[in-house]
Ligand SMILES: Cc1cc2nc3c(=O)[nH]c(=O)nc-3n(C[C@H](O)[C@H](O)[C@H](O)COP(=O)(O)OP(=O)(O)OC[C@H]3O[C@@H](n4cnc5c(N)ncnc54)[C@H](O)[C@@H]3O)c2cc1C
Ligand code: SF4
Ligand code: FES
């Protein structure tokens with residue numbers, strides 16, 4: 439690992455100032471379970487690091503509000519996963535956290551850092567002799583003619599087919615979460631849907647934050663639909679593994695059992711957290727049945743472009759959506 | 773904009789960190805690149821904490837930081853600032869009596885090569901304290917971050933069950 443300058447500012451305001459002072463090679467350090475891991479592998483090579491992990495200003499969260507959940511970017515995933523309000527009123531959010539990583543990692547990992555975790559593509563992590571456009575722009579993509587079993591089938595490009603690996607962002611996306619940011623240009627708020635980029639020709643650019651900009655908090659509108667939600671995650675082993683496919687879904691049912699509101703977001707299948715709006719529309723006004731749930735799954739995966747070894751993800755994705763809808767429907771009806 | 777930071781001195785390449793390790797006050801001059809795992813093993817010579825993968829994937833390096841279990845390999849050592857670090861060496865009573873979880877691992881023969889065991893035990897102690905050892909399924913789920921290459925899982929499960937019950941009857 440190459441040497442870097444380390445700063446542990448005493449406040450959020452100082453952190454923003456330190457990020458600006460550090461210049462382009464400066465990175466934010468939260469739990470470090472992505473950043474420090476990738477620094478040890480030589481993928482991330484910051485010249486300076488601004489540590490925010492100790493800032494109490496960032497680590498609080500409040501789930502008691504009537505209109506929105508307010509979650510500090512520094513809140514630990516383990517604490518959020520245990521929150522009784524989240525578990526009752528929005529089980530998909532709590533489940534996405536409880537099913538992510540391991541308890542040790544969730545004790546370190548943060549709500550903000552989780553959103554910006556980087557792909558688990560083995561060529562990206564392993565590096566030379568394999569080419570990787572995300573790691574070295576223009577060098578090529580080893581996965582496209584290599585082992586792409588874990589890779590994405592949605593949102594891919596000629597340059598990169600790496601899957602976005604996280605769970606939390608997928609669940610938040612289904613609930614129209616927004617992010618409060620603070621940077622050198624002052625504060626602004628963006629929808630979470632505007633945070634992640636598809637790879638296109640520039641897979642090295644994964645998000646839309648400006649240089650030196652921090653995520654301060656996540657805000658999630660409270661909706662009655664939350665109670666009828668579920669996060670379903672399919673992995674190679676039962677626990678402590680990234681998603682091959684995941685679905686965060688929510689439904690609200692009317693008096694006759696027809697779907698009044700519906701949210702579907704996918705993980706493990708796409709290059710970024712993926713909202714399936716068209717699939718949601720197929721269910722509106724319909725009864726939630728085995729048939730309609732599968733149709734929603736098929737619609738969500740309609741644009742899938744599998745590679746060599748990941749064709750199974752299309753059928754898996756369809757069924758993951760359908761199964762998640764069944765659980766959500768049961769919760770919505772009870 | 774003035775917040776009183778001296779920019780020249782802002783980014784340090786050595787960091788002074790005070791913490792306690794197994795109850796003992798320790799003052800460290802750290803290179804911010806160092807992991808808590810390497811500091812504990814190489815500098816403090818507490819080699820009970822093991823390095824399996826060094827990438828967060830096996831749990832062999834599990835220690836407690838301010839009472840919570842974390843992976844020492846993915847914890848920058850600077851994150852121990854002002855914290856209490858507990859490693860496997862600090863678990864037994866000062867008079868040498870094993871911690872109930874250690875005793876349960878002995879009773880249930882919950883290891884073969886033993887490489888994963890310190891991490892398993894540190895994880896299990898926290899798992900019970902968190903209230904995540906209510907039944908076998910919950911124990912399996914909340915210990916899933918600790919892999920065992922020897923496949924000693926049935927014994928590990930039995931040991932955690934025994935220790936959780938003893939704690940509950942406490
Ligand atoms: C073995 C292993 C298994 C895992 N399994 C899963 C899994 O199953 N599901 C899952 O979802 N995740 C999984 N993870 C990923 C884990 O959840 C993330 O590494 C973690 O959430 C990142 O949070 P952090 O606080 O450690 O971030 P850091 O590593 O500190 O930071 C991550 C990135 O976010 C940036 N950043 C952090 N905070 C902010 C902020 N407030 N504002 C702006 N930028 C910021 C950093 O600069 C960095 O680029 C796993 C990780 C490991 C190592
Ligand atoms: S899929 Fe993306 S991250 Fe993986 S090798 Fe190709 S360019 Fe690199
Ligand atoms: S050595 Fe830390 S998790 Fe494997």
Ligand code: FES
Pocket residue numbers: 882883884885886887888889919920921922923924
């Ligand atoms: S006892 Fe050998 S790895 Fe667990």
